[in-house]
Amino acid sequence: xxxxPIPVTIRIARTGPIRVAIPSYKTPGAAGxxxxxxxxxxxxxxxxxxxxxxxxLCFEIPEGFEGQVRPxxxxxLKHGIGMVNSPGTIDSDYRxxxxxxxxxxxxxxxxxxxxxxxxxLVICPVASATLVEVEALSxxxxxxxxxxxxxx
Numbered sequence: 568x569x570x571x572p573i574p575v576t577i578r579i580a581r582t583g584p585i586r587v588a589i590p591s592y593k594t595p596g597a598a599g600x601x602x603x604x605x606x607x608x609x610x611x612x613x614x615x616x617x618x619x620x621x622x623x624l625c626f627e628i629p630e631g632f633e634g635q636v637r638p639x640x641x642x643x644l645k646h647g648i649g650m651v652n653s654p655g656t657i658d659s660d661y662r663x664x665x666x667x668x669x670x671x672x673x674x675x676x677x678x679x680x681x682x683x684x685x686x687x688l689v690i691c692p693v694a695s696a697t698l699v700e701v702e703a704l705s706x707x708x709x710x711x712x713x714x715x716x717x718x719x
Contacts, residue, residue, distance in 0.1 A: 575690060577634075578627035582664045585681065587623040590688060599637060599687030602667060606681040612671035617651050620685055622665040628690065630659045635689045636667060642685070647673025650686065657688075 579589060583605055590600030604610070605623025612618055628634050634657030642648035651668040667686040671677050679685060709717070 573692060575629060575632055577629075577690060580625045580627075581623055582625050583621065583623050585621075585623050587682060590624070599689045601639075601684040602636065602665070602686045602688055604667075604679050604681060604683045604685045606679065608681065610679045612648070612669060612677050612679065614647075614671050614674055614676065617668060617670040619666045619668050620679060622667060622686075625662055625664050626657060626688075627662065628657060628659045631693060632659060633657060633691055633693045634665075635691055636665065637687050637689060639684060639687055643672075646675075646677050647671060648677055654689075659693075 581587065585605040585607060587603040587605050590602060592600060602622045602624070605621040610618060610620065626634055636650070636653075636655035636657065638648070638650045638653055649670050649672050651670050655668065657665060665688075669679070669685060
């Protein structure tokens with residue numbers, strides 16, 4: 568089975584004095600584009616601390632798509648660095664600078680250096696739902712079984 572991505576053009580603009588790289592896919596099968604920290608000096612996150620880190624980039628995402636800002640798995644595994652709102656959504660009508668809300672869930676302080684890769688951006692198609700209110704929903708085997716209802 569071969570992968571056939573949905574082609575989409577994203578317009579991008581740099582903002583601010585820090586010149587970050589234009590994101591690119593690091594391998595042919597990569598889903599995410601790396602975002603860098605648009606910092607002019609080091610920023611240290613103490614354990615439990617969260618901070619909005621600027622990306623230095625604005626995106627023009629076409630209608631019918633969204634940008635999902637996701638944590639980098641290597642930062643999570645090695646240092647406990649995650650995102651407070653994961654994934655963060657960039658709507659197609661947003662034109663401001665993208666920020667990355669990082670949190671240190673580790674036990675040690677973590678220093679973010681200028682231009683460090685801090686997150687990844689995945690471009691995804693979006694469905695637009697029409698909601699219809701009803702008196703009752705159709706039944707299923709699972710029913711209202713929630714958290715943990717299907718086992719461990």
